Amino acid sequence: MARMTMVEALNLALRQEMERDDSVILLGQDIGLDGGVFRVTDKLIEQFGDSRVVDTPLAEASIIGMAVGMAVHGLRPVCEIQFSGFAYENFHQLENHAARMRWRTRGRLTVPMVMRAPYGGGVRALEHHAESREAYWAHTPGLKVVVPSGPRNARALLASAIRDPDPVIFYEAKALYRAFREEVPETEELIPLGVSQVARPGKDLTIISYGAMLRHAIEAAEELSNQDRIEAEVIDLLTLSPLDDTLMARSIEKTGRCVVVHEAPRSYGPAAEISARIMEKSFYYLEAPIERVTGYDIIIPYFSREKHYIPHSGRIVHAARKCLNI
Amino acid sequence: MGRNKLDINHRLDYLSILDENGVAVPSLEPDIDEELHLKMYRFMLLGRLFDERMLALQRQGRIGTFPPISGQEAAQIGSVALLKKSDWFVPSFRETAAELMRGRSMENVLLYYNGYNEGTIIPPDQKDLPMSVPVASQILHAVGIGWAAGYRNSGEVVMTFFGDGATSEGDFHEGLNCASVYNTPVVFICQNNQWAISVPIARQTHSTTLVQKALAYDMAGIQVDGNDILAVYSATREAVERARRGDGPTLIECVTYRVMMHTTADDPKKYRSQDEVESWRARDPLTRYRTYLLNKSILTPEKQERLEREINDQIEKAVATAELKMKDLGDPLDMFDHLYQSLSPELQEQKKNLATYLETAHPVTGGEDHG
Numbered sequence: 001m002a003r004m005t006m007v008e009a010l011n012l013a014l015r016q017e018m019e020r021d022d023s024v025i026l027l028g029q030d031i032g033l034d035g036g037v038f039r040v041t042d043k044l045i046e047q048f049g050d051s052r053v054v055d056t057p058l059a060e061a062s063i064i065g066m067a068v069g070m071a072v073h074g075l076r077p078v079c080e081i082q083f084s085g086f087a088y089e090n091f092h093q094l095e096n097h098a099a100r101m102r103w104r105t106r107g108r109l110t111v112p113m114v115m116r117a118p119y120g121g122g123v124r125a126l127e128h129h130a131e132s133r134e135a136y137w138a139h140t141p142g143l144k145v146v147v148p149s150g151p152r153n154a155r156a157l158l159a160s161a162i163r164d165p166d167p168v169i170f171y172e173a174k175a176l177y178r179a180f181r182e183e184v185p186e187t188e189e190l191i192p193l194g195v196s197q198v199a200r201p202g203k204d205l206t207i208i209s210y211g212a213m214l215r216h217a218i219e220a221a222e223e224l225s226n227q228d229r230i231e232a233e234v235i236d237l238l239t240l241s242p243l244d245d246t247l248m249a250r251s252i253e254k255t256g257r258c259v260v261v262h263e264a265p266r267s268y269g270p271a272a273e274i275s276a277r278i279m280e281k282s283f284y285y286l287e288a289p290i291e292r293v294t295g296y297d298i299i300i301p302y303f304s305r306e307k308h309y310i311p312h313s314g315r316i317v318h319a320a321r322k323c324l325n326i
Numbered sequence: 327m328g329r330n331k332l333d334i335n336h337r338l339d340y341l342s343i344l345d346e347n348g349v350a351v352p353s354l355e356p357d358i359d360e361e362l363h364l365k366m367y368r369f370m371l372l373g374r375l376f377d378e379r380m381l382a383l384q385r386q387g388r389i390g391t392f393p394p395i396s397g398q399e400a401a402q403i404g405s406v407a408l409l410k411k412s413d414w415f416v417p418s419f420r421e422t423a424a425e426l427m428r429g430r431s432m433e434n435v436l437l438y439y440n441g442y443n444e445g446t447i448i449p450p451d452q453k454d455l456p457m458s459v460p461v462a463s464q465i466l467h468a469v470g471i472g473w474a475a476g477y478r479n480s481g482e483v484v485m486t487f488f489g490d491g492a493t494s495e496g497d498f499h500e501g502l503n504c505a506s507v508y509n510t511p512v513v514f515i516c517q518n519n520q521w522a523i524s525v526p527i528a529r530q531t532h533s534t535t536l537v538q539k540a541l542a543y544d545m546a547g548i549q550v551d552g553n554d555i556l557a558v559y560s561a562t563r564e565a566v567e568r569a570r571r572g573d574g575p576t577l578i579e580c581v582t583y584r585v586m587m588h589t590t591a592d593d594p595k596k597y598r599s600q601d602e603v604e605s606w607r608a609r610d611p612l613t614r615y616r617t618y619l620l621n622k623s624i625l626t627p628e629k630q631e632r633l634e635r636e637i638n639d640q641i642e643k644a645v646a647t648a649e650l651k652m653k654d655l656g657d658p659l660d661m662f663d664h665l666y667q668s669l670s671p672e673l674q675e676q677k678k679n680l681a682t683y684l685e686t687a688h689p690v691t692g693g694e695d696h697g
Contacts, residue, residue, distance in 0.1 A: 025477070051477060056504070057500075057503055057504060057507055059504070061496060061497055061500055062466060062469075062500040062501070062503070062504045064466075065463065065467060065469070065470065065497060065500070065501070066466055066470035066473060068470060069416075069466065069467035069469060069471040069473070069474065070470040070471070070473055070474045071470075072467065072470070072471060073414075073470070073471045073474035074474065074478075075474050075477070092460060092463060093463065093466065096459075096463055097463060102664055102665065102666070102667070103443075103664045103665045104443075104456050105446055105447065105448055105456055105664075106444065106446070106447050106663070106664050107663075107664045108448045108450070109448065109455065109456075110667075141665055142665050142666070144666075165667040166666045166667060194670060242670030242671070242673075243672065245672070246671070
């Protein structure tokens, strides 16, 4: 076991999947000698050459559109879109084709590909480099959406995403890239897509989150424990689509109270879907309205003000106390 | 220092072999055996007759909206005839004649235009993509397939089709750019049929030709009389050989004309003159090829008559088979299938809910339009 940052853990997943299967091809801007702007593909070109670590022209639709063709031919392209804020340039290739090819051909042609993209704020970046629009992809039938919350699950989820038979959007919180290290085993570790996990057990309240917000949720849970003697259970979704609503239902049947946390804008955001699922599955267990702690329905401000936009443990604790009638 | 001419290869040819009276320039006639001539003629004729039959079916309400291909048979058949079965075919949505030659069944075409997903099933031994409706978006898939063919050293060639309107889309330019950067074995067939619904080519681009766009990507390019099957065939053969040799992609602009409407939902009288349409009908690719084959005695009036009868029988049989098949395709629960390899719990539940609703409130009658 080595202690790795999320960048190093993702690099490990890519390297091992490429060693395992020569149909895994990396595509993206500056992913070759430069190793990607966040260095996720660092040194992979030395091991696999430029026929498998492919620097592309500066054109997002080219990356995803070509990946669709490559996948139809039998390859497993893993695309890096440099920032998710540029993925609208390739939105049509995912919505119109990657997500539909299996369906359109009744299972004859499939698109086992991954689009990796950094998302979210918190790193003092410029406009278009800080947003969270995972709901776009989660709203598209035919795609899967995965958002890891730390080095170890990032590595295991990326390996699963690459082996998945369907197109996967893999959102990497750039605030987590080098935020902390975790033990990551060298040996194979997979987390199945569509399965969420309990990140912190508790009995009084359920906090549901994912990605960069998970750490804030856990921090809030610790604060509630220390200050209010409230034990919050924190659920790490890991996959947004398909959404695992079994684990959250089980938790809410125990706690009766729920706070959902994400960085994405509030309206029509993931918390809206999560709240609806809880209403459908666990309405009679609820003892208080579900609270949402999210980004606001505005463009994330330039970084001097972003700390007021991005949810943090203070806002989560505040919402939890409201939910608990404290 | 100073101001000098840039050394850029800008040689582009225009090729035309068969004139409007069906007479060929002997020195340019491609070497095509009788069997292939008759095969190409058969599929051009099938393309035309099937188009006419589908138009009648659409007017009778027996199929939905469809885009006719009439007038573009030479551009489609003269190009697709060069593909081997092991090559890849990446169509747009106005390539029915080419699709039929590649082996798509007329039954499937009819199912598709009747709104059944089953109509896009591709036979297991066929390396073809289904129709792509968003204009130009399929061009990048062809390039990706070509890239993979290069990576696997498979020797496959990829041919993709699109129209004049597609050349305004970003995906066209991105596709040509990537195809050149990666030297992929792709043949780009542009069917310049002069109209993108109601917008004429002059308002689609300020370029004199579409083929000149190949220059920007240092790609081989040629413009051909798209209603002249011999020119289309010759240019495509060069392009396919170039791709197969590993010498990169080619853009072929087939200058042709959409003599019918964009789709059956469109009324071209609103935006173009009948005189213009008639002037193009005089350049009809099918008539031209027929005259050529008759003059060469490859075709005879008797053979022509027999062929037309055979094709019409084939079409009627396909219509009957498709209409019979549709009666068995009514199960709405099928719509949940094939989105993912396996259904998520949520999708299983949605499917189950619909099944329960149908059983209790709305019994399935099968194959009928509930609208």
